Amino acid sequence: MHVAVLGGGYAGLLVTRKLEERLPPEDEVVLVDETGDHLVQHELHRAVRYPDIVEDISLPLTDLTERATVREATVTAVDTDGRTVELDDGTLDYDACVVALGSQTADHGIPGVEEHATPLKRLEHAARLRRKFLDVVETGGGTVAVAGAGLSGVQTAGEFAALAEQEGVRDAVEVVLVEQADTVAPSFPENFRAETRDALEAYGVRIETGTTITEVREDDVVTEGGSFRYDMLAWTGGVRGPDALDGIRRDVRADLRLADRTFVVGDAARIVDADGERVPASAQAAVRASPTVATNVARVLEAARNDKPVEHLEKWAFETPGWLISVGDDAVAQLGPQVLRGSAANVVKSSVGLTYLAEHGSLRNALRVLREELGDGRVIPEP
Known part of the structure; x- marks a missing residue:
């Protein structure tokens, strides 16, 4: 077979x-x-x-x-x-x-998205977004926009805000997160959404919810309520x-x-x-x-x-222990009804990443990723 x-x-x-x-x-x-x-x-x-x-x-x-x-x-x-x-x-x-x-990342038929925005689905996308961000920094700063405030959009905005802080340009680079729904992480429980918003705002991310994008131009984003200028645009607005x-x-x-x-x-x-x-x-x-x-x-x-019909196929029910999201060096974790933030959430998220890489990649890869996530000079021995 x-x-x-x-x-x-x-x-x-x-x-x-x-x-x-x-x-x-x-x-x-x-x-x-x-x-x-x-x-x-x-x-x-x-x-x-x-x-x-x-x-x-x-x-x-x-x-x-x-x-x-x-x-x-x-x-x-x-x-x-x-x-x-x-x-x-x-x-x-x-x-x-x-x-x-x-x-694939969905553009919903919005004019200009494919020409002017960069998704985050592949390694080359991450490299392109980094180059564009550093170009904004080199030209004196500007507006870095992220369209879509689902998990991917929140994490992307958080990385930009943390990178601005890391490069010492937090006052020169404004990170804007745009979402059509009335809240960030709209598919998740209210307490998870609230902690996620707080984490973004702590990094200085400007959040524009209830904002529908109708067109993307070379230098500005058109919405139903007006337009705003941008210097680079990441697009995480849904999937197809x-x-x-x-x-x-x-x-x-x-x-x-x-x-x-x-x-x-x-x-x-x-x-x-x-x-x-x-x-x-x-x-x-x-x-x-x-x-x-x-x-x-x-x-x-x-x-x-055996040239016989299938008698029974197993049926799957989705059960989740919770949800995790990174916001720069911060994190939000929901375990059952409880929502964790900060170091406790980071421990949970890093543990999930370590487990996955150790099971499906290697312990060496897992420890390297953890070292990057800690980002504070701590020495973690190689296996």
Whole structure:
């Protein structure tokens, strides 16, 4: 049997590792990724301030898998009826497939976004944002704008504010966070939103909520209530599906099945779980759904081997212990009903990052990332 896993992000990597454990050795698992590296996405914003962190958050997929074949290619289309994947370098047939291609930044059809704004989805985006920020500093300062105040936007604004402080230009660089909703982190509980706003304001970030952007020009952002000038613009205003799925985040139920032998997981999907709840697009959800996908792939392949229908597919319900967000060197963590801020939240967030990297990368990478996050000269021994 031939299994294709499309995408080497959180969901794709973890599904692949589970399939390596569960499928018989004669089954072939091919992991397709356009870079061949696994990006620890929840640490990407750190690369704006600490460019050296890149080597520790971008890990070769060949080092993270056991027997899967890693194929470096771009997925251009998925034919679920014909069970084929179109790649930029050929075609891949499959008996079962997992689409884990993640999401793209959505511009919502707003004129000028693609031409004038920079998203934060890839390493090159982080490098570009850092260069643009330092250009603003070199020309005497100005306005650094971030559009979208979800988790990514909050963390990006926090990094800019911390970098301004680090460069000694806090008074010369104004960081503005713009959000269409009436609050930052609008998808989260009220106490989490309040602490997040306080953390941003403590860094001097100007928050403009209830502000709808209608156009982006070379030097100014047009909103329904007027316009404001900017010197650089980061765009984190929502997500859309991957190009291989026509830019659509596909709707799936709790078994995560897109078609007969095709599953979708992670940000590429809009999931309604076993409790009937809409699952947020997040790394946490992608990680937690992966075991269910691997189980269901194994079941459809076993049924196919025996020429029988699938009797039962596992259904997934999203349960979260809480949420974490960085705001520069500060952090906000929600654990159950309790919201932590500052050093306590930083301990929680660093622990999550350490655990992930130690499990899926290496302890050396994890300690290097922690050293960057501490940022205070503390010596942490290499393993």
